[in-house]
Amino acid sequence: MDPTALLLSRLQFAFTISFHIIFPAFTIGLAAWLTVLEAMHQYTGKPVYRTLFAFWLKIFGVAFGMGVVSGVVMAFQFGTNWSVLSKMSGPIQGPLLSYETFTAFMLEAGFFGILIFGRPRVPPWFYLFSTAMVALGTTLSAFWIMVNNSWMQVPTGYVLENGQFVPNDWAQIIFNRVVWVRFPHMLLASYLTGAFCVAATGAWYLLRRTYRMEAYVMLRMGLALAAVLLPVQLFIGHLVGDYVHDYQPAKFAAIEARWHDEQPAAEVLIAIPDSSTESNKYAISIPVLGSIIGSMSLTSKEVGLTSFAPQDRPAVAIPFFAFRIMVGCGFVMLGLAWFGTWLSFKHRLDRSRLLLWGIFLSFPLPWIAILTGWYTAEVGRQPWTIYGVLRTADAVTPSLTAAAATASLILFVAVYAFIFSFGTYYIYRLLRAGPAGLGGKPLHGPVPNRPMSLADPVPAPQLHLEAGE
Amino acid sequence: MVTFWVALLAISILIYLLLDGFDLGVGMLFGLADGEARRDEMLRTIAPVWDGNETWLVVTGVIMWGAFPLVYAMLMSAFYIPVVVMLLGLILRGVAFEFRGKASRSRRIWDISFSAGSFAASFMQGAMVGALVKGLQFANGEYAGGTFGWQSGFSVLCGIGLCFGYALLGACWLVRKCEGPTRDATRRQIPLLAVAVLVFLVIVFTHALAEHLPILRRWVERPYLFVFPLIGAGAAAVLATSILRHNDYWPFHMVSLIFAAAFGTLALSFWPYMIPFVVTIDEAAAPHASLAFMFWGEGLFVFPLMLLYVAVGYRVFRGKTAATADHY
Numbered sequence: 001m002d003p004t005a006l007l008l009s010r011l012q013f014a015f016t017i018s019f020h021i022i023f024p025a026f027t028i029g030l031a032a033w034l035t036v037l038e039a040m041h042q043y044t045g046k047p048v049y050r051t052l053f054a055f056w057l058k059i060f061g062v063a064f065g066m067g068v069v070s071g072v073v074m075a076f077q078f079g080t081n082w083s084v085l086s087k088m089s090g091p092i093q094g095p096l097l098s099y100e101t102f103t104a105f106m107l108e109a110g111f112f113g114i115l116i117f118g119r120p121r122v123p124p125w126f127y128l129f130s131t132a133m134v135a136l137g138t139t140l141s142a143f144w145i146m147v148n149n150s151w152m153q154v155p156t157g158y159v160l161e162n163g164q165f166v167p168n169d170w171a172q173i174i175f176n177r178v179v180w181v182r183f184p185h186m187l188l189a190s191y192l193t194g195a196f197c198v199a200a201t202g203a204w205y206l207l208r209r210t211y212r213m214e215a216y217v218m219l220r221m222g223l224a225l226a227a228v229l230l231p232v233q234l235f236i237g238h239l240v241g242d243y244v245h246d247y248q249p250a251k252f253a254a255i256e257a258r259w260h261d262e263q264p265a266a267e268v269l270i271a272i273p274d275s276s277t278e279s280n281k282y283a284i285s286i287p288v289l290g291s292i293i294g295s296m297s298l299t300s301k302e303v304g305l306t307s308f309a310p311q312d313r314p315a316v317a318i319p320f321f322a323f324r325i326m327v328g329c330g331f332v333m334l335g336l337a338w339f340g341t342w343l344s345f346k347h348r349l350d351r352s353r354l355l356l357w358g359i360f361l362s363f364p365l366p367w368i369a370i371l372t373g374w375y376t377a378e379v380g381r382q383p384w385t386i387y388g389v390l391r392t393a394d395a396v397t398p399s400l401t402a403a404a405a406t407a408s409l410i411l412f413v414a415v416y417a418f419i420f421s422f423g424t425y426y427i428y429r430l431l432r433a434g435p436a437g438l439g440g441k442p443l444h445g446p447v448p449n450r451p452m453s454l455a456d457p458v459p460a461p462q463l464h465l466e467a468g469e
Numbered sequence: 470m471v472t473f474w475v476a477l478l479a480i481s482i483l484i485y486l487l488l489d490g491f492d493l494g495v496g497m498l499f500g501l502a503d504g505e506a507r508r509d510e511m512l513r514t515i516a517p518v519w520d521g522n523e524t525w526l527v528v529t530g531v532i533m534w535g536a537f538p539l540v541y542a543m544l545m546s547a548f549y550i551p552v553v554v555m556l557l558g559l560i561l562r563g564v565a566f567e568f569r570g571k572a573s574r575s576r577r578i579w580d581i582s583f584s585a586g587s588f589a590a591s592f593m594q595g596a597m598v599g600a601l602v603k604g605l606q607f608a609n610g611e612y613a614g615g616t617f618g619w620q621s622g623f624s625v626l627c628g629i630g631l632c633f634g635y636a637l638l639g640a641c642w643l644v645r646k647c648e649g650p651t652r653d654a655t656r657r658q659i660p661l662l663a664v665a666v667l668v669f670l671v672i673v674f675t676h677a678l679a680e681h682l683p684i685l686r687r688w689v690e691r692p693y694l695f696v697f698p699l700i701g702a703g704a705a706a707v708l709a710t711s712i713l714r715h716n717d718y719w720p721f722h723m724v725s726l727i728f729a730a731a732f733g734t735l736a737l738s739f740w741p742y743m744i745p746f747v748v749t750i751d752e753a754a755a756p757h758a759s760l761a762f763m764f765w766g767e768g769l770f771v772f773p774l775m776l777l778y779v780a781v782g783y784r785v786f787r788g789k790t791a792a793t794a795d796h797y
Binding site for chain 1: 563612782
């Protein structure tokens with residue numbers, strides 16, 4: 001095993017999966033929202049829902065495309081870079097990911113074409129059904145991914161035979177309590193991402209004094225959903241912390257930057273952890289709160305990092321700071337959502353430009369929270385790839401050379417940077433142009449829902465007026 | 470159980486070859502087509518189905534991982550560079566579907582990325598099959614052939630051959646889905662592509678004779694394998710007549726049949742090995758608990774559903790694409 005190849009493989013996995021998660025995090029929520037919009041349009045007949053549906057469908061198309069292509073990479077990267085892991089855990093992770101592909105990917109892929117191009121070809125009920133199937137597919141995909149990752153966090157229901165993890169209790173693998181707090185946590189995070197993007201777009205239009213009717217619908221729906229979901233999310237997040245406390249004490253100690261056993265334990269709010277002295281600098285902490293958060297007790301003893309052998313400890317700084325950034329984002333979003341919903345009840349939303357600016361600028365927060373949350377979970381799991389059983393250093397492909405790993409990492413970074421800059425630019429342009437579209441077409445013209453620009457060649461001269469590319 | 474999953478793996482690979490084959494083939498021909506309108510028309514024939522087609526590659530990958538983890542681990546590590554290049558090609562062509570329509574002045578970039586990505590993915594798939602036939606070096610269940618161990622004259626030849634094969638399939642798809650000048654121009658390409666595929670097959674065969682590739686011995690031991698080349702030859706004859714008669718419907722099905730025959734020949738000449746002469750199917754199979762778990766859910770119930778989604782998708786978008794384009 002080549003230590004450089006190991007480090008590069010870890011970087012490559014972290015990079016490709018961080019890039020990938022941006023898109024599903026967005027499209028899971030967006031697909032559900034599109035389903036709601038289509039259903040409301042078919043039920044109420046109000047054109048605003050149809051306009052919004054057509055508008056967000058274009059953005060969904062671009063984001064979904066990037067999610068699909070970056071997701072295909074994940075299915076093969078386990079084998080290319082982590083062949084020992086895929087050989088050992090293949091009997092468990094392989095079936096779980098194959099269930100994901102069979103139940104989720106095929107469902108979304110099968111109905112995605114109809115969603116984008118099929119409206120003129122199918123009856124309305126079937127179009128709504130196709131939208132719902134795409135949404136269901138994205139949700140099922142998140143479910144299986146969380147089952148798979150939860151098994152790597154807390155392996156269960158297996159015996160080790162001939163160097164392979166042989167499953168002996170699938171119910172335990174799929175229905176254990178770790179899965180059932182982490183899956184809702186991820187699902188709500190995706191819904192919050194969708195809700196905040198929609199609300200931020202609405203705030204942007206109000207600030208620019210355009211598309212007022214659509215902007216109000218987006219703001220109200222986005223903020224109200226976020227206002228309801230955020231407290232639930234914070235509570236589920238606490239339950240996720242409970243499983244870490246019970247099953248992954250070293251990760252929990254790293255998140256808390258607790259170096260030594262304490263009874264009762266203090267809670268470090270903020271500090272600079274220093275692993276060379278095994279202590280915190282500039283710490284601000286609250287006595288006893290650590291025991292309350294960890295064990296709901298005033299007197300419990302909480303484990304410190306020094307109780308674990310140095311080779312079994314995760315790095316402290318990343319989980320410690322990433323966790324605090326995630327929680328911070330959560331509270332900022334909660335404040336914005338509650339204040340905004342209150343103002344929208346009082347019909348004073350458009351008079352508070354400061355709040356509108358706040359909502360507009362908050363659109364990256366859910367993504368930052370999701371990424372830092374995942375960094376907490378994944379970096380905190382180190383030095384294990386399967387917690388307590390298989391070390392990351394032992395899981396890497398033995399034949400992989402540093403040169404090959406360097407080449408692939410550079411290629412992935414270059415290609416991803418390229419498509420990401422164009423993709424976000426196109427999404428930005430669609431958002432800036434608004435529901436009337438890039439060509440400046442009338443909102444409720446003779447062909448109301450022109451599906452996608454692929455099937456929809458916009459006359460070039462019009463484009464040049466608007467684009468300014 | 471093992472037999473079931475081998476069969477399902479083979480079926481999934483074949484479905485992938487046929488579906489993404491025409492899809493990638495259209496991508497390569499796209500680079501040769503001139504005129505914005507013609508390229509738009511070509512893209513429109515595959516835009517509603519490409520995502521589903523590509524998903525069969527993931528299906529193949531995860532069946533291999535779940536049911537044959539040893540083979541998945543060995544092949545993915547042996548094919549590090551080709552797999553990475555294939556994935557990047559699929560990324561560059563996949564985003565082009567959405568980006569191209571959103572771009573104005575940058576549209577040219579996505580035209581290039583679409584055809585170059587399709588070419589890279591097709592070539593690498595062919596090269597991997599070639600390397601598998603030629604033989605890879607393994608020691609104690611680990612790949613031991615070096616970063617470029619997959620590379621040889623034969624694998625490069627197979628890469629080029631598969632590109633021609635996919636392009637032929639893509640051309641027949643376009644003939645089936647298009648009308649007017651696009652169809653006529655594409656129809657003129659078919660004889661050329663068909664001859665190229667034929668020449669490739671002859672070269673592969675002579676190359677195999679010259680090098681005494683181990684696969685060849687198995688053909689001599691199992692004469693019944695020649696049924697598949699015979700089916701292929703029959704399909705080629707029907708293809709030739711249907712092209713001469715300007716039939717739009719049959720060429721695609723005949724080339725699909727040729728692909729199926731070629732795949733059947735290859736698969737059965739590997740049997741009972743998964744990686745020829747290194748790992749057999751039974752050695753590679755996951756424990757019974759894994760295979761059974763996959764069988765009772767996804768194998769028995771979800772797989773037929775997946776075929777249903779594919780059928781629904783192709784049914785909704787059936788017929789000539791150009792003729793119905795005015796609906797948009």
